[in-house]
Amino acid sequence: MIEVHNVSKIYRPSKQVEVVALHNITITIKKGEFVAILGSSGSGKSTLLYVIGLLERPTSGTVRIENKDTASLDDEHISRIRGEMVGFVFQQFNLIPNLTVLANVLLPSRYTPKPQAESRAIALLETFGIGSKVNAYPNQLSGGQQQRVAIARALMNNPNIIIADEPTGNLDSKTGKQIVELLQEIHKKEEKTIIIVTHDASIAAYAKRIIHIQDGELQ
Amino acid sequence: MRRFWFYVREGIEDLKKNKGRSFLTSLGIIIGVYSVVLLLALGEGIKVYIQDTFESLGSNIVYVLPFKIQAGRGNSSLNAKQFDAQDYITLRTQIHDARVVPITQSTVQAISRSEIVNTQLVGGTRDIFSMLNLRLQKGRYFSESESSSSRKVVVIGPDVAEKLFENRNPIGKRITIDELPFTILGVLEPKGGGGLGGPNLDLQIYAPYKTVQQINGNKFISAFYVQPSSDTSITAVVSRIETLLSRNRNSDELGVSTQEELIGTISNIFAVINTVLIGIAAISLLVGGIGITNIMYVTVTERTREIGIRRAIGAQKHDIMLQFLALSLLLTGVGGGIGLLLAYLSTLAIRMVFPATITPIAPIIAFGVSFAIGLIFGVLPARKAANLSPLEAIRSE
Numbered sequence: 255m256i257e258v259h260n261v262s263k264i265y266r267p268s269k270q271v272e273v274v275a276l277h278n279i280t281i282t283i284k285k286g287e288f289v290a291i292l293g294s295s296g297s298g299k300s301t302l303l304y305v306i307g308l309l310e311r312p313t314s315g316t317v318r319i320e321n322k323d324t325a326s327l328d329d330e331h332i333s334r335i336r337g338e339m340v341g342f343v344f345q346q347f348n349l350i351p352n353l354t355v356l357a358n359v360l361l362p363s364r365y366t367p368k369p370q371a372e373s374r375a376i377a378l379l380e381t382f383g384i385g386s387k388v389n390a391y392p393n394q395l396s397g398g399q400q401q402r403v404a405i406a407r408a409l410m411n412n413p414n415i416i417i418a419d420e421p422t423g424n425l426d427s428k429t430g431k432q433i434v435e436l437l438q439e440i441h442k443k444e445e446k447t448i449i450i451v452t453h454d455a456s457i458a459a460y461a462k463r464i465i466h467i468q469d470g471e472l473q
Numbered sequence: 474m475r476r477f478w479f480y481v482r483e484g485i486e487d488l489k490k491n492k493g494r495s496f497l498t499s500l501g502i503i504i505g506v507y508s509v510v511l512l513l514a515l516g517e518g519i520k521v522y523i524q525d526t527f528e529s530l531g532s533n534i535v536y537v538l539p540f541k542i543q544a545g546r547g548n549s550s551l552n553a554k555q556f557d558a559q560d561y562i563t564l565r566t567q568i569h570d571a572r573v574v575p576i577t578q579s580t581v582q583a584i585s586r587s588e589i590v591n592t593q594l595v596g597g598t599r600d601i602f603s604m605l606n607l608r609l610q611k612g613r614y615f616s617e618s619e620s621s622s623s624r625k626v627v628v629i630g631p632d633v634a635e636k637l638f639e640n641r642n643p644i645g646k647r648i649t650i651d652e653l654p655f656t657i658l659g660v661l662e663p664k665g666g667g668g669l670g671g672p673n674l675d676l677q678i679y680a681p682y683k684t685v686q687q688i689n690g691n692k693f694i695s696a697f698y699v700q701p702s703s704d705t706s707i708t709a710v711v712s713r714i715e716t717l718l719s720r721n722r723n724s725d726e727l728g729v730s731t732q733e734e735l736i737g738t739i740s741n742i743f744a745v746i747n748t749v750l751i752g753i754a755a756i757s758l759l760v761g762g763i764g765i766t767n768i769m770y771v772t773v774t775e776r777t778r779e780i781g782i783r784r785a786i787g788a789q790k791h792d793i794m795l796q797f798l799a800l801s802l803l804l805t806g807v808g809g810g811i812g813l814l815l816a817y818l819s820t821l822a823i824r825m826v827f828p829a830t831i832t833p834i835a836p837i838i839a840f841g842v843s844f845a846i847g848l849i850f851g852v853l854p855a856r857k858a859a860n861l862s863p864l865e866a867i868r869s870e
């Protein structure tokens with residue numbers, strides 16, 4: 255369970271300028287939910303996602319993950335929770351270019367050691383139909399394949415929460431559909447909490463719940 | 474620790490992908506370590522060389538000089554109060570268990586019928602040959618009576634023979650030294666020397682000391698070589714000489730040194746020079762270190778996004794810190810290794826002409842210094858990497 259309570263996020267790019275990205279947001283996402291955060295660009299949807307994913311700290315308000323208040327935790331603890339409980343999927347895939355597909359998928363287990371990491375990584379890649387690309391480098395793969403590798407990486411440490419920031423944004427609509435269907439399948443089979451940010455209503459439609467956000471406020 | 478090795482393996486992959494840049498970055502360290510290790514090897518070689526040179530001059534000799542030899546203070550050999558015949562008589566009559574050779578010296582021109590050579594004329598008694606291990610190739614030494622009657626006879630070094638007579642036999646031939654005619658009695662075996670600006674022992678001419686005094690136009694003796702018999706204590710002879718000669722000299726007008734002391738003093742002078750040179754070479758290590766910092770900052774900037782990704786998937790600050798420290802340690806470690814290898818190869822080449830030696834401590838110094846530089850000059854970029862905001866890093870282009 256993720257509880258976001260009264261969260262605001264204010265950026266100060268310079269002394270005179272103040273940008274309110276999130277304003278008093280309160281939401282609760284239950285364990286195993288598939289949620290889409292829908293909004294236009296600049297609406298604060300990505301900021302909300304990264305606050306939930308513990309990559310960004312709110313200016314005020316609290317984020318509780320499985321009843322743990324994260325506000326008081328130091329960077330080391332936050333990093334550890336991120337490594338164990340959250341998997342990230344990005345619009346730009348964000349694979350590390352000079353590591354092989356396998357090394358990319360294994361990377362989370364380097365920071366949060368898991369038993370039999372390698373066989374799990376290979377199994378994940380095979381499930382996603384890219385078992386033959388284990389030793390390839392990211393730039394040798396198509397966009398759809400790269401995003402599958404990224405999803406395998408997000409699942410590597412078996413986290414409860416998968417966070418996806420415009421995961422279809424860099425893909426053609428057919429491939430994008432396949433990727434979001436893959437996420438849906440993971441949600442159903444593995445009962446993971448999936449939070450997806452998108453500006454595309456047809457992608458958001460795959461989710462069980464849609465949260466609309468505009469100008470940093472829930473609609 | 475296990476994770477650290479993981480970063481080292483990743484670092485090796487990174488270096489392989491950027492071979493050219495890695496090499497250029499390490500170049501400062503390569504040159505620095507190379508020069509430091511090579512200078513250490515040369516310093517070691519100088520010690521051996523001085524030792525060998527002195528030992529080839531005969532062992533167990535006490536040198537009696539009219540001035541004190543001291544490292545770190547200019548000596549006053551130019552206005553030294555030289556010894557005279559009375560000093561020689563004192564030593565010869567009062568010290569029974571040792572051989573005493575008076576030494577006189579002159580820089581001269583020796584002329585044969587067709588050639589001229591500039592050389593050092595060394596005067597002594599017949600004992601000088603056995604004392605300095607000077608063996609004959611041809612002819613004979615001058616005798617005691619030829620010596621005491623100051624005859625104009627010489628024994629010449631092999632290089633003098635070669636220069637003045639080429640392939641002809643010089644025995645019995647005449648040469649002119651400072652316009653006086655001399656007869657050549659013998660030619661010595663080659664002895665070597667002449668490196669490092671030291672005297673070429675094969676280019677010296679030996680004559681009775683009184684004859685050299687005539688050429689010099691005075692009755693002075695510039696030094697005594699004293700060789701105690703093998704069952705006599707050297708220290709006893711040294712203190713006896715000091716007592717005898719200090720009666721009419723100031724303490725800084727007398728230097729009685731054993732060979733070991735002389736070797737020590739001269740070695741110390743070279744060690745000081747060597748240390749200064751190593752200090753200068755170490756500056757290039759500093760410059761190399763700054764190069765490492767520079768390129769590590771560039772690397773951190775280039776890989777900002779990757780740092781953000783790693784942080785997102787669970788890397789803690791110290792993971793990122795270690796990753797970049799491992800990279801700079803690899804750069805300097807490889808640089809140190811290459812520098813050491815090059816220094817080793819150079820030393821092997823130098824050994825053909827000079828006894829340079831790589832001591833076991835050299836690799837320890839090379840890698841110790843390299844890793845220290847990697848650590849010191851890698852810390853700032855690594856800290857910058859670790860302290861990046863993960864989200865900003867991911868969003869950077």
